[in-house]
Amino acid sequence: MSEPLSADKVPVTVLTGYLGAGKTTLLNRILSEPHGKRYAVIVNEFGEIGIDNDLVVGADEEVFEMNNGCICCTVRGDLVRILDGLMRRKGKFDAIIVETTGLADPAPVAQTFFVDENVGRKTRLDAVVTVADAKWLTERLKDAPEAKNQIAFADVILINKTDLVSPDELREVEARIRGLNPYAKVHRTERAQIPLEAVIGRNAFDLDRILAIEPEFLDDGGDGDGHDHAHHHDHAHDHDHAHDHAPARGLKHYHDEEMQSISLDSEQPLDADKFFPWVQELVQKEGPSILRCKGILSFKGDDERFVFQGVHMILDGGHQRAWRPDEKRTSRIVFIGRNLPEETIVKGFESCIA
Amino acid sequence: MSDIRGGIVSVVERTHAFDAGGPVVAVHFLGHSAVFVLGEEAMLLAEMNGAPRRVDVHDGAILASVSDGERVISGGDDGKIAETDAKGESRSLASDPKHRWIDHVALGPDGALAWSAGKQAFVRGKELREFAAPSTVGGLAFLPKGFRLAVAHYNGASLWFPNAPQAAPETLEWKGSHLGVTLSPDGRFLVTTMQEPMLHGWRLADRKHMRMSGYAVRVTSLGWTAGGDWLATSGAPQLILWPFQGKDGPMGREPLLLAPADHRVEMVACHPRQEIVAAGYGDGLVLLVRISDGAEILAKRPGDARITALAWSADGMLLAWGTEGGEAAIVDLA
Numbered sequence: 001m002s003e004p005l006s007a008d009k010v011p012v013t014v015l016t017g018y019l020g021a022g023k024t025t026l027l028n029r030i031l032s033e034p035h036g037k038r039y040a041v042i043v044n045e046f047g048e049i050g051i052d053n054d055l056v057v058g059a060d061e062e063v064f065e066m067n068n069g070c071i072c073c074t075v076r077g078d079l080v081r082i083l084d085g086l087m088r089r090k091g092k093f094d095a096i097i098v099e100t101t102g103l104a105d106p107a108p109v110a111q112t113f114f115v116d117e118n119v120g121r122k123t124r125l126d127a128v129v130t131v132a133d134a135k136w137l138t139e140r141l142k143d144a145p146e147a148k149n150q151i152a153f154a155d156v157i158l159i160n161k162t163d164l165v166s167p168d169e170l171r172e173v174e175a176r177i178r179g180l181n182p183y184a185k186v187h188r189t190e191r192a193q194i195p196l197e198a199v200i201g202r203n204a205f206d207l208d209r210i211l212a213i214e215p216e217f218l219d220d221g222g223d224g225d226g227h228d229h230a231h232h233h234d235h236a237h238d239h240d241h242a243h244d245h246a247p248a249r250g251l252k253h254y255h256d257e258e259m260q261s262i263s264l265d266s267e268q269p270l271d272a273d274k275f276f277p278w279v280q281e282l283v284q285k286e287g288p289s290i291l292r293c294k295g296i297l298s299f300k301g302d303d304e305r306f307v308f309q310g311v312h313m314i315l316d317g318g319h320q321r322a323w324r325p326d327e328k329r330t331s332r333i334v335f336i337g338r339n340l341p342e343e344t345i346v347k348g349f350e351s352c353i354a
Numbered sequence: 355m356s357d358i359r360g361g362i363v364s365v366v367e368r369t370h371a372f373d374a375g376g377p378v379v380a381v382h383f384l385g386h387s388a389v390f391v392l393g394e395e396a397m398l399l400a401e402m403n404g405a406p407r408r409v410d411v412h413d414g415a416i417l418a419s420v421s422d423g424e425r426v427i428s429g430g431d432d433g434k435i436a437e438t439d440a441k442g443e444s445r446s447l448a449s450d451p452k453h454r455w456i457d458h459v460a461l462g463p464d465g466a467l468a469w470s471a472g473k474q475a476f477v478r479g480k481e482l483r484e485f486a487a488p489s490t491v492g493g494l495a496f497l498p499k500g501f502r503l504a505v506a507h508y509n510g511a512s513l514w515f516p517n518a519p520q521a522a523p524e525t526l527e528w529k530g531s532h533l534g535v536t537l538s539p540d541g542r543f544l545v546t547t548m549q550e551p552m553l554h555g556w557r558l559a560d561r562k563h564m565r566m567s568g569y570a571v572r573v574t575s576l577g578w579t580a581g582g583d584w585l586a587t588s589g590a591p592q593l594i595l596w597p598f599q600g601k602d603g604p605m606g607r608e609p610l611l612l613a614p615a616d617h618r619v620e621m622v623a624c625h626p627r628q629e630i631v632a633a634g635y636g637d638g639l640v641l642l643v644r645i646s647d648g649a650e651i652l653a654k655r656p657g658d659a660r661i662t663a664l665a666w667s668a669d670g671m672l673l674a675w676g677t678e679g680g681e682a683a684i685v686d687l688a
Contacts (some may be wrong), residue, residue, distance in 0.1 A: 081490065082455075088393035117571045
């Protein structure tokens with residue numbers, strides 16, 4: 001019996017962000033736009049949705065640890081149950097949105113999709129979208145580790161309420177965000193105004209979509225004012241690839257004391273027999289520290305690109321397509337995490353080069 | 355598709371099959387009428403002859419169902435607990451005041467009814483009693499003796515005396531998410547299915563732990579054989595049976611592995627009288643497996659959709675199966 005195609009699985013968007021950042025505003029926007037799509041929404045605080053949406057389910061946001069002694073192996077148990085129940089009404093909605101509370105750690109939500117076979121069969125994680133408050137994020141990052149996780153984990157970040165900060169303050173916030181996550185697509189928004197396709201239908205966890213792992217440059221989301229254009233002009237000068245261990249030039253270099261991203265490249269192909277044991281052992285050992293990882297790999301004797309992604313200890317990968325004759329077979333991996341043992345990782349990766 | 359089963363005895367020709375009109379999530383027998391529970395809204399009543407009748411039961415998804423052979427009790431995302439009988443009539447027995455999803459239902463002695471919504475478990479016997487579990491209820495089961503309800507939740511299961519609200523429930527602890535709970539027919543053992551691919555259990559007399567692992571995926575279907583000697587389970591590309599004879603049950607013993615196949619066992623149903631288990635697989639195959647020697651009878655050929663419902667009539671003469679693709683049937687084994 002064939003497995004359902006990814007196209008048949010219902011996409012799930014996870015909406016996260018600190019209290020008051022504008023998650024609910026974004027959610028209400030998504031639900032009220034005349035796009036003709038029906039969404040099932042899983043929320044924690046019932047009263048907040050202003051729209052009369054048919055399929056709204058309350059969740060308990062219960063996270064439990066798997067019984068293997070690993071503290072990062074956490075799953076949203078309530079989501080497993082709710083997704084199973086929602087999928088009984090499969091024909092009634094096109095996609096699911098999971099809104100998490102302000103203090104939520106996105107990792108357990110993401111891991112749920114990899115860990116439960118039933119959930120993984122019927123749904124697919126589309127993207128983690130984080131809404132950040134331009135005015136308060138810097139404060140939050142000081143006192144809330146969850147806020148850091150939400151930024152570091154995201155595929156799409158909305159810097160919201162840009163009307164409440166000065167251009168300099170905005171630049172600070174962006175730089176701070178880049179220091180935590182060089183790879184997410186960042187948008188500046190007011191009142192969570194953003195085109196739907198920037199947040200829905202991202203395919204961020206689709207292995208097939210891992211085409212390149214390049215740090216993303218700031219996109220002003222089409223809301224640009226005069227000062228935004230000037231800012232972009234700065235970027236243009238630095239529009240080549242970011243150096244390995246530094247975020248994109250043109251922005252202030254911001255390294256967070258504990259959260260980092262490590263990007264490793266090799267122009268030489270890797271030895272598959274060395275790489276797989278190495279990366280498995282690495283995520284087993286450093287699982288709790290590694291939030292997310294992504295890779296595009298070229299193995300010696302293999303004409304196909306191998307792509308993979310991971311959340312904490314869970315890795316998911318496969319052959320994607322043949323390398324094109326004109327394509328440089330560069331292998332690249334990125335890790336985003338807390339207090340990563342950088343030297344160990346670099347040395348380990350280098351030992352996998354064929 | 356491999357032909358490892360070429361040449362076995364088949365009862366496929368005794369099948370009365372039909373289109374259920376939607377994915378089948380459960381099936382129960384009321385006498386010789388099979389009640390196929392659909393994922394949404396309705397149930398289908400069918401007999402060996404004639405066309406099935408559709409009964410509308412819930413305004414939404416049907417999340418749980420159970421039967422005592424006289425009626426089918428179901429819980430839905432409409433917050434209702436409904437009762438459907440062999441005549442095809444359905445009525446609401448209770449509803450959650452907050453319209454929460456009714457995740458689980460169970461039937462107990464003297465028609466007592468139990469259900470859960472979120473962290474709350476309810477029992478309605480002579481009176482309505484409520485129990486607040488430490489976390490979302492994963493499953494409910496009445497103990498075979500007395501008036502006691504086992505409630506599965508995170509990190510264990512609680513044993514609750516609804517009629518003694520002052521008595522604190524006993525908690526059996528084991529880390530992890532416990533999703534389903536069942537008691538051995540003699541009441542000596544309590545077994546839970548977990549989010550991880552394993553079962554956990556306790557011998558109630560001394561609370562000794564039992565771990566039953568080795569599964570490929572989490573166990574979603576299990577059942578006791580007629581005498582209570584075996585616990586049949588899904589979750590692997592073979593039928594896995596844990597031995598429960600003797601005072602130690604499965605402790606220190608290996609499970610019996612029967613009927614290997616290309617796909618995983620998804621549903622199991624034990625014959626009401628004989629040591630035979632019906633196993634429904636991920637590719638739609640259904641086999642009847644005799645425990646003593648592993649002999650198999652083909653009840654349904656593999657098709658397109660996985661088996662999601664499987665049940666025997668109380669007299670063991672009829673078998674019903676349903677699939678995720680909406681196929682349903684009754685097989686006459688008299």
